Amino acid sequence: VQVLDSGGDLVRPGGSLRLSCAASGFTFNTYTMSWVRQAPGKGLEWVSAIYGNGGSTFYADSVKGRFTISRDNSKNTLYLQMNSLRADDTAVYYCVKESSDYNPYPYFDSWGQGTLVTVSS
């Protein structure tokens, strides 16, 4: 199992950025995928999740209305479109594979190495 996250960059406040995560080693469309972030000096924060078939998405209140999670199961790739970025969105963003699909109690069994998003003028 491997998840490779990418796309992090320096972006100005109010700007946009799209993160990608390439997955391999498992049947991608049968697992819920999430994004988790860690701001400098802070703890881990769950950001968003999407079911295996892409039919349902979930967001933390801190990003609702600004971020959009999506997936392309034909390419085994997960995305996070981030709009209206703010300084407090600065963080390392991790692509995460959940333990199963449609699970009310999922843990995170595989993580990417993380990609750094810096929001600054």
Next chain:
Amino acid sequence: EMVMTQSPATLSVSPGERATLSCRASQSVSSNLAWYHHKPGQAPRLLIYGASTRATGIPARFSGSGSGTEFTLTISSLQSEDFAIYYCHQYNHGHTFGQGTKVEIK
């Protein structure tokens, strides 16, 4: 709001010694508790899920216990690769992580 509190913040241990890390939840999370090992710059790694079940490939020196609001991760004999930051994670009510315990070489 669910809060996960880990203690201590830093644990200084000599190689070969035992390390005991604690995690407390502000309300019951049943056994829906996981532990992760993380070295900065690397991918976090799942150690324990369901409070006490070792993930695939995790050595037997790692053990988890507890339920409800009190949890413990024990590393029976620290190896060099075990010096890292450890996070607990409750997945009973959404997802909440503890602030981490850094295990450093004494």
